[in-house]
Amino acid sequence: MTAADLAGWPGPVAHLADVEVRRGRRTVLHGIDLEIAAGETVVVLGPNGAGKSTLLQTLGGILPPASGRMGMVGRSATVLQDAGLARRSVRANVELALAWWGVPRRERRARADAALELLRAGHLARRPAGALSGGERRRVHLARGLAVRPELLLLDEPFAGLDPDAHDRLTLDLATALREAGTAVVVVVHERRDAWALADRIGVLLDGRLAALATPDELEVAPPTEEVARFLGFTGEVRLPDGLLLAREIDLALVPPADRRPDDLDARVEQVLRREHGRRVRVAGESCSAWVETTADVAAGEQVVVRIVGGARFPTPTIRT
Numbered sequence: 001m002t003a004a005d006l007a008g009w010p011g012p013v014a015h016l017a018d019v020e021v022r023r024g025r026r027t028v029l030h031g032i033d034l035e036i037a038a039g040e041t042v043v044v045l046g047p048n049g050a051g052k053s054t055l056l057q058t059l060g061g062i063l064p065p066a067s068g069r070m071g072m073v074g075r076s077a078t079v080l081q082d083a084g085l086a087r088r089s090v091r092a093n094v095e096l097a098l099a100w101w102g103v104p105r106r107e108r109r110a111r112a113d114a115a116l117e118l119l120r121a122g123h124l125a126r127r128p129a130g131a132l133s134g135g136e137r138r139r140v141h142l143a144r145g146l147a148v149r150p151e152l153l154l155l156d157e158p159f160a161g162l163d164p165d166a167h168d169r170l171t172l173d174l175a176t177a178l179r180e181a182g183t184a185v186v187v188v189v190h191e192r193r194d195a196w197a198l199a200d201r202i203g204v205l206l207d208g209r210l211a212a213l214a215t216p217d218e219l220e221v222a223p224p225t226e227e228v229a230r231f232l233g234f235t236g237e238v239r240l241p242d243g244l245l246l247a248r249e250i251d252l253a254l255v256p257p258a259d260r261r262p263d264d265l266d267a268r269v270e271q272v273l274r275r276e277h278g279r280r281v282r283v284a285g286e287s288c289s290a291w292v293e294t295t296a297d298v299a300a301g302e303q304v305v306v307r308i309v310g311g312a313r314f315p316t317p318t319i320r321t
């Protein structure tokens with residue numbers, strides 16, 4: 001099936017239903033339910049060893065499920081972060097991929113150039129592939145993946161190993177390129193901010209299970225479980241009369257004691273870490289233990305007043321010590 005056959009097709013480009021995947025005798029993915037809609041970007045986040053690469057390999061048809069159902073419309077293309085390039089020009093490398101995918105010779109050059117442009121790598125077309133920086137090489141790989149116009153593009157850690165500026169630029173350019181190309185994509189990333197920058201939906205993979213699958217807005221407001229919330233950075237804990245609040249640094253604020261309200265919390269500053277702007281302050285009190293982002297000039301040992309301005313609420317308290 002080709003992309004043309006998909007026009008007007010309402011269903012997902014790929015779906016997994018109750019899929020289990022084994023590696024050797026170990027089950028590394030359990031009960032995975034996932035549908036990827038045409039044009040959608042699904043970002044997969046999870047700690048090391050959670051099964052992210054295994055999920056990509058399953059979607060790519062490399063690792064068949066041991067049980068469950070899996071369906072795919074058309075073809076998938078996988079872009080590995082450290083795959084090699086042929087010792088030819090950048091454009092020739094993209095054209096090679098197109099040839100391999102059966103694209104007629106007369107179409108290859110225009111499609112290669114368009115894909116390179118999409119990744120802001122048009123100026124690299126005539127460069128030898130061996131003479132690229134890490135960030136440039138990554139763009140060429142991604143252009144190659146987009147040029148073949150797969151029904152589903154699979155990206156495994158596209159930003160790994162880039163310096164912070166190259167990382168930020170590529171995140172932005174990839175988000176734009178994916179929107180313009182309209183290709184359905186599943187991307188594994190390590191950093192939460194990349195997930196938020198790219199995703200239509202985010203899947204959180206914990207210990208081989210899809211512990212959450214939701215839009216960035218939904219996940220930010222209401223992570224489904226404590227485990228997911230903690231993984232997403234809601235690591236501060238506040239004991240409430242009716243449950244537990246898990247909080248990110250920005251969900252709590254230090255307020256001047258004179259402004260104290262009845263719901264505010266008393267705490268003591270335990271640690272102060274400078275950052276480029278402001279400070280991260282570790283506070284602990286009778287009912288809270290958390291990091292708070294602040295511009296206030298506080299020192300370890302000081303008593304402070306903490307206000308709750310966000311966070312995720314859970315009914316059953318399970319404070320860890």
Ligand SMILES: Nc1ncnc2c1ncn2[C@@H]1O[C@H](COP(=O)(O)OP(=O)(O)OP(=O)(O)O)[C@@H](O)[C@H]1O
Pocket residue numbers: 023024028046047048049050051052053054055
């Ligand atoms: N070839 C293999 N044979 C057996 N077990 C494997 C193999 N590759 C991975 N595993 C195991 O499967 C589990 C999932 O690995 P996977 O590489 O999918 O995780 P990941 O989330 O991509 O991790 P990372 O973030 O470290 O890349 C891990 O426990 C890993 O040890």
